[in-house]
Amino acid sequence: LPSLASSEENFLQCLSEKIPGELLYTQSSSGFMSVLTASVQNARFATNATVRPACIVTASDVAHVQDAVRCGRRHGVRLRVRSGGHDYEGLSYRSVRAEVFAVLDLARLRAVRVRPGPGEASAWVDSGATLGELYYAIGMASPTLAFPGGACPTVGVGGYLSGGGIGLMMRKFGTGADNVLDAKIVNANGDLLDRAGMGEDLFWAIRGGGGESFGVVVSWKLKLSVVPRTVTVAKADMAFDETTAAVLAKWETFALRPFIPDLTIRAVVQGNRTVFQTLFLGSCSRLVGKMDAFFPELGTTAGDCREMSWVRAMAFITLSSSDINVPLEGMLNRTNNLGTYVKNKSDYVRCAVGKAGWESIYREHLSRNGALMMILEPHGGVVGSVIPDSFTPYPHRSGVLYNIQYVAFWWADGGAAEAANGGINGLYGFMEQKVSSNPREAFVNYRDLDIGQNVVGDNGVPTYESGRIWGEKYFMGNFHRLATVKGQVDPDDYFRNEQSIPPFLPV
Ligand code: FDA
Missing domain, CATH: 3.30.43.10 (Uridine Diphospho-n-acetylenolpyruvylglucosamine Reductase, domain 2)
Incomplete structure (x- = not known):
């Protein structure tokens, strides 16, 4: 050798x-x-x-x-x-x-080509583009087109779509990967294949089966969605108290019923603050009417609303949240900020935690550690009840109330790291009784090596069994199909990382 x-x-x-x-x-x-x-x-x-x-x-x-x-x-x-x-x-x-x-x-491969019509609006985007670059190009092409992506403009299109991609409009249009129409991949032989060339199984797997496993996706054809010329953004910032716990308890159930896919309210809980971020695909007056009827506890009034185009809403939410005139060009900024140490974990909630549950989370964890955050992303709507669990590898759909992303921040190595990891692990342990189980679901885009890593067997290939431990948390019933596709397209496991899909090789 x-x-x-x-x-x-x-x-x-x-x-x-x-x-x-x-x-x-x-x-x-x-x-x-x-x-x-x-x-x-x-x-x-x-x-x-x-x-x-x-x-x-x-x-x-x-x-x-x-x-x-x-x-x-x-x-x-x-x-x-x-x-x-x-x-x-x-x-x-x-x-x-x-x-x-x-x-x-792939950062140099980042062209975005928007085709507003005639016919179905679409865009070809290279993997190295960021979500901000994609949103900007769509916004420049049309004030009524949009893509249901995530809320951080510097996230790469390649990794985002490879992991399914959740965001503020999935209740109306599904996940990012649900809206992929075609893709170009370089496989383990170095061949460049489009959807017809790769076949439907591989095309299914790359739309959410996690990055790295199947080849290098170089570009994606996306279906663009039609949105109103004016959408509405609103924000409520509440100090944590008994009322807030009750509002959170109401919010949990509101995510599934009533069926209002145009409306998304995301909750961010940190320290003693809870922020409800609302995006409504319609006017302020319609939003206030719906909130009065279905969620009066949040107290949304016309004074809380800001009306704007979809692309401006994405810039406002992701770049500023106070200046509605924030320059859209800010979404093209790829500069990173390397000062912060971060650890993330995730969960899915299928049975509401309830008011007493939220009070205990606050009392036992969040009130004691201001650098711990929970981001609650509502499901329901189209992503939860219209699109089948096996449509793409993203399985957390029917019956899911919301996703929890836990975030711990710290600013120096050493003791601070220990405290932060202790904090997030303590909260994650505390949540075990309140979240999904068998498996305890997790989101592959919020990658967490604590839930398992591949073990390479004697044949030099990771074992299917070691992959199941983390893989069924990310993909549930879709894991086996992913491993089967991997066995067909990359049986030697050239494309590999610590949590790549292991090949299932029937004997
Ligand atoms: P990166 O380049 O690190 O790649 C991630 C993984 O995909 C790696 O395993 C990589 O090898 C593989 N990969 C990358 N490009 C590939 C390609 N072209 N072909 C094959 N494999 C490839 N997620 C979400 O769904 N909704 C959200 O709102 C957010 N918000 C968010 C905010 C912030 C601040 C962060 C840091 C992250 C998120 N995420 C998120 C998570 C994010 O979607 C996830 O980390 C993606 O994998 C990031 O994609 P990148 O291309 O940036 O990552």
């Missing part, structure tokens, strides 16, 4: 024969660290202990992606694919264990 050093050297030689030198960065290149950290979003993975890639390929053409895959396979060096770098465990640019690997960075 070739030594590690020679396989790495041969890999680098192979790359340098195919890809222009200015697109390749080895550890000895002067720009290596700035390119590596350009889209790192979490200070936890920007330390000297982080296992870094041997090189970074900043592909500017799909042919470079194909060359990188072919060189990597030929010389036994794996690629970690990076679009926006937001992976919560940093798996797009680091390895948990010592390993020689390369980062295939």
Whole structure:
């Protein structure tokens, strides 16, 4: 067998024969660290202990992606694919264990081509574009078109759609991945395939089966949705007390009934504050009428409303939340802020926690730790009751009230990390009795290595059983189909990380 050093050297030689030198960065290149950290979003993975890639390929053409895959396979060096770098465990640019690997960075592949019509409106978007770049391009093309994406403009389209993608309009239009019409993928042989070429099983798997597992998706064709010229945004910020606990308890059930998919109210609970963020696909007067009828406890009045176009609403919610004239160009800003250390976990709630439950969460955890946050994303509507659980790999639909994202922040390594991890683990443990069970569901886009990691078997391939431990939490009944697709398209497991889908290889 070739030594590690020679396989790495041969890999680098192979790359340098195919890809222009200015697109390749080895550890000895002067720009290596700035390119590596350009889209790192979490200070936890920007330390000297982080296992870094041997090189970074900043592909500017799909042919470079194909060359990188072919060189990597030929010389036994794996690629970690990076679009926006937001992976919560940093798996797009680091390895948990010592390993020689390369980062295939797609940030230069970020064109967005919007086709407003005639006929069904759609857009082809490259994986390296951010959600902000996508929203901006849609907003510039039409004031009445939209895409149901997430609330952070710097998230990469590649990772977001690979994990399903939830957001403020999924109650009306489904998840991001539910709205993918076609895609182009570079598979483990380096071939470029569209939907017809890859077949329906692989096309199903890449729309939410998690990043890295099946190949490098280089671009996506998205269905764009029609929205009113004016949408309404409202916000209520409440100090935590008995009334707030009661409002949260009402909010939990409101997510499923009544059926008002045009209305989404997301709740963010941190320290002693609870913020309800509302996006309504209609006018302020209609919103106030619906709130009076179905959710008077929130006390929404016309004075709380701000009417604007959809793209401005996305900028307002994600960039400012106070200035409705915030420049839309802010959504094109890809600059990261590497000051914060973050740990995330997730849950799904199927039975309401109730007023007493919220009081205990506040009393035992949130009131004691101001750097712990819970983001509650309502389901129901179209995502919960119209689209089947197996339509894409995202299974958390029928019967789900909402998703919980737990976030712990800290600002320095050492003792602060221990306290923050203790805080989030304590809250996660406390929530066990209140959230879904068998399996305790989790969202793959909120990646959490604590729920399990692959174990490589004697044949050099991760075992199906080790994958089931974390995989059924993310994908429930869809996990087996994902593993079967993986077994068909990448049985040698070239595309791999600590939580990639293991190949199911029937004996
Ligand atoms: P990154 O580049 O780190 O990739 C993530 C994973 O996908 C990695 O395993 C990577 O290898 C793989 N991958 C990336 N590009 C690929 C490609 N082209 N082909 C194949 N595999 C690829 N999520 C959500 O659903 N709704 C939300 O509202 C938010 N909000 C949010 C806010 C903030 C501040 C953060 C940090 C994260 C979110 N997320 C989210 C989670 C986010 O969607 C998730 O982390 C995505 O995987 C990030 O995609 P990136 O391309 O940025 O990540």
